Structures are given as structure tokens and as C-alpha cells.
Amino acid sequence: MYKYDKLDRDFVTSRSAQFRDQVNRRLSGELSEDEFKPLRLQNGLYLQLHAYMLRVAIPYGVLSGAQLRGLAGIARDFDRGFGHFTTRQNIQFNWIKLVETPDILDRLASLDMHAIQTSGNCIRNVTSDPFAGAAADELEDPRGWCEIIRQWSTLHPEFAFLPRKFKIAVSAGAVDRAATGFHDIGLRLTKSISGEIGFRVLVGGGQGRTPRVAQQLSRFLPKRHLLSYLEAILRVYNAAGRRDNIYKARIKILVEAMGIDAFRDAVNNEWLLIKDSAIELPQHEQDRILAQFSPPALPESADNWSAIKAKRADDRGFDDWVRRNVSPHYQPGYVNVSVSLKSIGRPPGDASASEMEAIAALAETYGQDELRVTYSQNIVIPHMRQTDLFAIYTALAKLQLAGGENGLISDMIACPGLDYCNLANARSLPLAEMIFQKFGDAKTRQDIGPIRLNISGCINACGHHHAADIGILGVNKKGVENFQITLGGKTGEDAAVGRILGPSFVEADVPDAIARIIDVYKAKRLSASEEFADTLARLGPAIFKDAVYETV
């Protein structure tokens, strides 16, 4: 993990002091709300439906046990004892007092954390694969490059007032677990024909009201040129991106308007001016940062799958959990464990302070004191011994966090929706609960198998409904919460935007509509191993639409 040095600590501490002064000036009236709002947003502080909300950056989703305990402490001391993990690997606190925010930022600074650039028209928290540095299928650990991007983009003077917000994701696994195709810039570590590792650069992806899958800007970018190339992209966007219409201000609109080839030409022209200049990261600084992500020294550990197999045969819950929530590690004898924040009665992605502390303790006891927040709003504890799996499962079960839900219909991504958000049209969270209840039997969920169901409370699409096998979008229909269903969205190499199935439903009818879709899938799949996405691709959406809208 990256460790703050004195420069980093001085920076976040001074930033906190600066915000304390700004808050005092706002409370005294020296700053108007119009003057203060961009300042608080640049520190992650929104005014939401019920109160102020603070979004704290978790860079590329990586946390230590102490940091997660610190976040639990903030939830307990300054909020109502819980936090909400987001698709961009951040955490949000919903009941923050403006007067206490400087104290929270001080607390964050003491944890080597901050809330800078979690809002505003700037480069946001860079996101990555939650298994980065621990996956079995990884070309190279991408976290060092994420950290380099974080440091480059933090308070970058040229990119503090972009036309709109800007999101970058980096992934290095054989499977893209960071949704790089739905980011303003997606970086995929790849290998050239000569064996050199570099970046495949995607640009212009995003969701919202104009969902677009990112297009390839560069097939192979040598790693040493990362910062100059990013700088060139951002410069083109900063100069040519639209500022006259908020709905057309994202880079995806610019790329589409110019065409990818013309956009590439513009980037290359800009890049020629700065390539190999001082903008490139010096080798010694690159080495210093990457060295902080050296693999942990893991002692040899026995591979005990036969013992685990015997336990799985005895314990259905353990069997489900191992199947869904345990994933391969690069070192034999080790695994990565996903802690599901999805269960009946729990808003997706929410965790209480005591749960955060207990999960931190597991990482400290059984892992390498390291945790990851995931795109799908769960928590990963990497580097766990296989021999400890049943003990870890037992500990999680005591916390009621041992659901084997990863990748199942219950593993819904959901935005806070109208229960918290000032922008939402409809509530996501009660609907997530209703759908979970509809498929309340664990055996049924396992039988359905891998599927992604995401819910957004408005067209801003924070719940990533566009990128789900089954997407649900909350709309306001004559003052009543209604929900559209989309089918066929995907992340990964073949990222795609889901298509609207038909007219919207009132909330009460949505779970049955989803059940009808699932019934068609189960009836028509070629075998139990054909996943929902494959059946949908094979059959097309019409048969699902007919089932959903048939009148009985």
C-alpha cells in the first residue's frame, strides 16, 4: 500500500485547515452560499435531501484496517453509525453537520485520507480492480499506476475546472473488473507483441442520460508516457469540451462529435508537444511509487482444497460462500475473500460502524491488513490463507456477513436514490429489498447463477443500470415513482448499454416483472451453465419482453 510521506501529510492537513477557514467564513456570512458551494463540493460535501453528505475518497478502493476503523469512527462520532460504499470505491456519510466537517477532515488527515476531488468538475478518485495486486489472472499490479495518476491529478492546476467531472479507471486482469469501458478514460494494462507491458487506452465511456461505451484511443501506450498522454487527452477535452450545455459537457459527447479518429489526431498533435517533456514522470519517482506496491511476503501455505471440499459437503452455506465469494490468488495456498454487503434488510453497499470494525479485524487477523472496496459495493479482503477459510466464514457468519451472494441476482448495485439523494426521481433501496425478497431463497439465487441487476434512482445512473444484464431506472411519472427495465448491459471487454424493454412499471409490479424475465431464462437456457447474459444474447430481448408485458 502507498504510505503517505511528510509532503502528503502536510498537504492534507493544510487542506483541512483551509476548509476550516472557509466554513467559518461561510457561517459568519463572509462567503455567500454561491461562493461557498464550489469550495465545499471540492471537498466532497454535498447538501442532500435530508442533510449534508460527505463523500470520502478511497483511492482505487484500497484501505488498511486502521483506515477502515477510522471510517467507522467517523460514522459513529459524526454520523448515524453507518456508511455507504459506492461504485467508485468511495464511502459516503449521510448525516454530516457543516460545523463538524473540518473536524472530520482533520480526522481523515490523521488516517492519511481526504475527501478532495470527490465532487466537482475535476479528475475524480481513480478506480481499479478490487483484486489488484492479488488476482491470479493479472498481468501486473495496476495500483502503482493508479497512485501515479492520483498524485498527478490531485490539485492539477490546469484541470481544476474542466467542462464536467472526469473519471479514470485502471484494470490489469484478464477480466475487466473495473468497468473501464464506462469511464471517461479506461486504462487496460496489456502486452505488446514484443512482450512489453503498457496501456490500452479507452476514451469517451460513461453513463448518465447519454450512455456510451468507451472507444479505443491507443492500442498500446508505453508506460513511461502515461502522464504526457493523459495530459494531452485532458488538454484537448479542456479546450474543446462544451461548457454551454451541462448535458453535453462530458468527454463522451466531444469524442462522438469529433469522431474517434479526429479526436485521436487532436490528442496526438497535443501529445507531440509534450511527449518526453518534464510532464513525464521521472524514473526515480516512478520507481519510488511502484516500489510501495511490492507484493506482500506471504509464507508458503498448504493447499487444502480436499479439506475444504469435505466441509462444503457438510455445510450448504459454506459451500455457497466458497463458490461465490472466494476467488483465486496468484500464490498457491492463498485466496481473496469477498465480504458481501448484500443481504435482506440491508441497503446495498451499507455497513455499520461495528461491521466495518469487525471486517477490519478480519483483515488484520487473517489477511495482510489490507481491504478493498469494490465496484459492486462490497468489500474484498485479499491475501487470505485457504487453511483459514472456514474460520473466516464462521466469523463472518456471526456478523451476518457470510452471504454467498457475489455475482448473483442479490448482488445488486443500487444508488442511494430518493431516500437520500436530491437528484433522484425514485427510491432504489426499497426496490432492491423487494427484489431480494422475491428471490429470498438462497437455493433459487444459486440456481439462477451469475447475473447483474443494477438500480438507479434517476437518469444520472449512479446505480449503473445501463451496464447491467437487467437494469432498473427510476422515473417520475406524473408524480409517482415508476421504473423502466433495460436488458443487455455489460461491463468488461464486450461492454454494452442495455436497451429499454418497454413501458415503465409502478414499484409494486417490478419484482414480478423481474421474476418473469428470470422464468423465461430458466425455461430457455440450454443448460444450467448457460448464464443469463448468454441466453439473452442467443434469444434476443423479444421473448423476455413478451413475458414481461403479457396480460394474464
Next chain:
Amino acid sequence: MTNILDRSKSQPESKSQPQSQSQSQAQSESQSADILITANRLDDGSVVWLADDLQWRQERHHAGHFDKVARRRALAKASHSEAANEVTAIYEIPIDGKADVSARERIRALGGPSIVPPKDLNPT
């Protein structure tokens, strides 16, 4: 001083969002219907409503209903409170059986979400 009918200032934060139907109705119909006036307290963000006695209250059932005659004084009070840095994000809600009972305003009036968040087992 903020125009309290200008919801673009008092509502969305950062992201793009057209006014919802109920919000549009709030603007177009607020000239004729009685209104509620609501805001957030500046220092802690709490939702408050202006009561008949022109004091800010945290419970929706204390919200005053301001008719054409009363609204001028009420709006003046709201503007004064904003200028005095007591409240922010002021807006009015027409009592028209639509905007005032919209899902948004019902949830806001609850003072919290309609679901139950996870409970901290070790509160201080």
C-alpha cells in the same frame, strides 16, 4: 439574496437534473396555491419548515400554510433568515395535492430514509 423560487440554486448539487414534474408544478402553481416554505439549516443541514409563527421548525407538521396574504411576510422572513446565515436552500412547496405529497416531499418530511439503515452495535 437568493430568489427562493429559483430551484436551480436550491436543489441539484453538481449533477444534471431537469426539474421534476412536481417541481415544475411547484413553480407554475405556487402563485395561486397556499404554500409551505422549507430550507436546510446552514450549520448542520437539518431540514426545517417555516411555522405559522415564522419560526423554523424541524417537524413537517409544524409547517405553516401561507396564503396569498401571509406569504409575503413569510417569504420576507425566509429571505431574512438566509441573509442572516441561519438557513440555506430555501424553497416553497405549493399545497396542491401534488407537489406537497410527492414521494420526494414525503420522504423529506420523514426526516430520514424509508428503509432501515444498518445499526451500529457499539454506539458511543
